[in-house]
Amino acid sequence: MTSASIEAQVLQPYKYGFVTEVESELAPAGVNEDTIRLISAKKGEPEWMLDWRFKAFQQWTKMTEPRWANVKYGPIDYQAIHYYAAPKPKKTPGSLDEVDPKVLETFEKLGIPMSEQKRLAGVAVDAVFDSVSVATTFKEALAEAGVIFLPISEAIREHPDLVRRWLGSVVPHNDNFFAALNSAVFTDGSFAYIPKGVRCPLELSTYFRINAQSTGQFERTLIIAEEGASVSYLEGCSAPMRDENQLHAAVVELVALDNATIKYATIQNWYPGDDEGRGGIYNFVTKRGKCLGRGSKISWTQVETGSAITWKYPGCILQGDDSVGEFYSVAVTSRRQQADTGTKMIHIGKNTKSTIVSKGISAARGQNTYRGLVKIMKNADGARNYSQCDSMLIGDQCGAHTFPYIDVRNSTAIMEHEASTSKIGEDQIFYLRQRGLKAEDAVSMIVAGFCKEVFRELPMEFAVEAQNLLSISLEGSVG
C-alpha cells in the first residue's frame, strides 16, 4: 500500500445528504429591510428587536466580506439567498402533534428522535429545521429546576428582559461581517438560562438541519450561566447533498458569571461537498464566550468534520479574575474541504488560565489551518496559557498550516506552546493490519488515538458518536 493509495480511500459517501420533501414557506431571495421586517414579523418580535436588526443591517451594508482566511472560494451572492424557510405547519408548532411528521421523521433518521418514548435520555433537545425550531424536549423538566431552554424566538417574546440584557453583549451586532449579517437576519437558535447555583440537570442540545434549497441558515444561540451555575451544551448539524454552496452564518454567545461553568460542544457535520469540491456548506461562524465573573469557566469542544469551508474561532474573553478558558478541537478536512479554525483567548483578569488543544487531520485534498490568538492584556497578572497544536496528514495532496498569534502585554505571563505534524505511517497501518484489523479500521484507530484528548472532553453520550463520525469521514482513506 503506497501513500497514494492510503489517500485514495477518502471517499465515503455523506450519510446525511437526503432531502425531506416538505412544503416550505420561503421568503423572497435577498437581504433588505423588507426581508428583515418579514423575519421579525414571523417571529412576532417586539419593536426593540427589529430596531436592533436594522442597526446591524446598516452596519453590514458598510462592511466587506473578510478574505484573510487561508481558504479559497468564489464570490457569494447575498441577494440570491433566501433568508427564511420554514416547513408549513399544520397549525402553529408548539406540540409535536402539530409538526409535519416528515420533519420529525427527518430528525429520527438523523438519530435525534423527538417523540416522548424514544427521545434521548438525559438530553434535552431543541430541533431546528431551516429557519424554525420545530420542537424542544424536556422543557417542563428543566423549568422545574428553574432552567429556561427555549428556541431563541420564543425567548425574545417570553423573556425579553433577559435577552435584551445579554444579546450582543459578547458578540456585538457589528462584530464582523458575518456576525452583522446574522444579527440582521437570524431566524432561530437556542436560548438557555441557568439560574444562580443551579447545576443543569440535563445535557442541553440543539440539532440544526438545513433542508430547503438556496437558503442560508442564520441561527443565534445565547447561553447565560448565573453565579455558581453550570451547564453542558451540545450542538449537532447536517444538511442535504447539493451542488450549490449554502451559507451557514451562526452566532453563539456564552456568558458565565461568578464561578459559573459552561461547557459547549459542537459536532459539525454539514455537507462537505463532493470529491471535486462541488457543493457543500460555507460554515462562517462567530462563537465567543465571556467569563464575566470571577472563577468562571468556559470550555469549547468542537469536532468539525463537515462543511466545504469552515471559518470559525470559538474564543473566550477571560474578564473575571481566576477565570478559565478552554478550547479542544478536532478538525478534519478530506475531499476538497478547507478549514481555517482555531480560537481566541483574551486574558483580561488576573490569574486567568487558558488551554488550547487543537488536532487537525487532513486527507485527500483537504486543507487544514489552525489560527489562534492568545492575548494577555496589561493588567492580567499571572495569566497562563498552554497551547498544543497537532496536525496529522493522510496522503500527500493535503495540507496543514498553523498560525499561532501571541500578544503578551504583561511580563508575568507564562506561555507554553507545543506543536507537531505527523504523517499517518504505512508502518503504523501495517502493524495494525498484521494484528488482523482492516486497513480502514487501522486508520480509524490511529486517528481516534490522535484525537483522544479532545474526545474525552465530549459528553459521554456523544463521544462515541464523534468517533464514529470521524471514522466515516475518513473511511476510504487507505487502500
Added chain:
Amino acid sequence: MLEIRNLHASVDAREILTGVDLRVDAGEIHAIMGPNGSGKSTLAQVLAGHPAYAVTEGSIVYEGRDLFDMDPEERAQAGLFLAFQYPVAIRGITNAYFLRAAVNAVRKSQGLPELDPLDFLDVLQEKLKAIGWDDSFLNSPVNDGFSGGEKKRNEILQLAVLQPKLAILDETDSGLDIDALRTVAEAVNKLRTPQNATIVVTHYQRLLNYIVPDFVHVLVDGRIARSGGKELALELEARGYEWIRPEAVLG
C-alpha cells in the same frame, strides 16, 4: 503448515531474497540466523505481507492457501503472527483496547461473536497469568514511551493473547537484557503446542539457549545456505558466519 519455494523478493527494485526454500510443520520451532543484511527481516516482512516488499518469484503456501492471495489482515486472521523487530507506537490507544480490537477482528473473521470489554478482561487476565506477567501494560498507550525491551515484551503479550498458528519472532532478542530475554523466552515456550509453530529470526545463538529450535537455517545473501539441528547454532556462535559464505557462493 508453511511451504516456501524459491522465494525472490525485492525492495526498491533491489533483490534481497534470492531463492528461499523452507518448510515448517506444526509443532516445530525453526531458527533463521544469518549476518546483517542477509534478508532475515525481509523474509519475516514478506511472510506478513508488508506492502513495501515485492515478491518477484516463487510461492508460499500457508495452511493450504496461496499466501500471496491474502491481505496482511487475512494472514493475521488465519493465525500468522509477526512479532515486529521495531514495534510502532499508537498514541492515545491503550494496549487493552488494541488487544481487544485485534482479538475481535480475528473472531469476527471466524464468525465468532466479539468479546465485550468485561469478557475480554477475563481472557486477558488468564493469559497474563499463564505467562506470569502482571497487568501493568494494559492501560498504557500501545508502545508509546516504552523502552526497547518493553516493546518486545509487549509483542509477546500480543502473541499470548492472539495464540497464532504460526508465530514469526523477528529479532525479538535484540535490545533485551538477559532477564528480559529469559522471561520472553519462557513465555514463548509456555505458548508452544503441537498445533502451532514458531520461526525465530535472530543474529545470536543466545536466544536459542532458551527457545530451543528443532531446525536452524542460515540465511546468507538472500537464500538458505545451510540447515541443521540446534548444534548448528552453537557452531555459528563459535565460528561466525564467514565460513558459510563460500559454500553459498559455490552453490
